[in-house]
Amino acid sequence: MTDFDALWEALPEIVDGLGLTIFMWLAGSLLSPVLGLGVAWARRFGPGWVDRPLWAYVEVIRGTPFLVQMFLLYYGGPFIGLDLDPTTAGLLGLTVYGAAYFSEILRGGLIAVPKGHVEAALCVGLDRGQIIRRILLPEMTLLVLPASVNMFVVLLKETAVLSIITVPELTMAVTGFGSANFAFTQSALVLAICYWSLTEITGRVGRGLERRLDRFRIA
């Protein structure tokens, strides 16, 4: 059996892996900013006592490797009654990890919205809810766009770590093929090309978006 035949045989598994990687990435990219916004909002506008525990959460997540976090969640989780299947644990871990970073990005964005823009809204007569919906959130979103695109790229690459808790995503599928056929370098090369293509597409979309949104910059 030639290498090519082996690859052909493994191809469905690799394509499924790519699909799962993209799914985990997109779901994580959707969920972690939402959770991150909750954390940022609570720290900025919530009652004072929530700040310390949330600060601790952000610091612990940012201060430890994602690999270690996933080990603890997946293999340590059952000891505290958290018995999750690999994919669920992976998505939960990715979201909790991404949210810690997003909360800091969004907190910075909230702080960077000029105070005068809110004062102008007060003087026009907008109420609290309207100021949040119409002024704060849109302006914050524009301010955090570049940092967010960067974070989406990080999340994509971190999905590779999920292979160690046996999530059958791209890295798991390709390295599985590689070790079965002693094609370690080739499979690593395939992985590099796949991830790099996806990050390049993300970067391009992000830069295009930034260009289009340039007219919204604070004058």
Added chain:
Amino acid sequence: MSGEIAITMRNLGKRYGAHEVLRGIDLDVRHGEVTCLIGPSGSGKSTLLRCVAFLEEHDSGIIRIGGAALGFDEGADGARVRLPVGEIARVRRNIGMVFQQFNLWPHMTALGNVAEGLRQVLRLPKREARERAMAHLGRVGLAEKADAYPSQLSGGQQQRVAIARALAMDPKIMLFDEPTSSLDPELTGEVLTVMRDLAAEGMTMLVVTHEIGFAAHVAQHVVFLDQARIALEGRAGEVFRKPWHPRLSQFLETYLDRGASVLLGG
């Protein structure tokens, strides 16, 4: 209406920690008049204006707008009572505010900025809000810039949009906080022209400004603040033609040095 009291301040005080920014301010602003607040930096004039918009909360005294207490009132026993948020918003509806930094919302067009309050606060239908916003943009000479974003406008144009945004809510009193201070000299004129037109239409205006020429020519009432107090106030002609007050004459000297004597009428 004209000549009636629009804003009353009695014994107004404001401090930041140990630093007293406003002390014992008594001031009446009349309807149909332009009142200019002048004075050196740090004299408290911007803080005074921001108190009238309730962007700063005064620590003592009382502010009344059209007779209604702003933010705080005296209870039956003379104690200071904070008024509910809805009541603050209701009293604030009488005023429109123009800021030194324009503060246009960058994600909305010029038209969007002006229409925002009409849609969200007055709940006008889209079409009507659009028409009224266009009329106000026309009033400041920017109808053709309706679809431009703030980043695509010059500073002077941004400030005129900001004036249109405030006017669209049909305020009884317009507050201006150093409206030309962050503009290049050649852009200052177009903003002052809009303000002069407003004054000619009888709009009640309270203006913090360093434009002594504007104060001398357009204001009826001039208030000179110095070190947190009103050092001198009166009819514009009297204040500028007889700057007998030592601090005022010293303050005006700095302008005369810059060749503004012509503007003051000698």
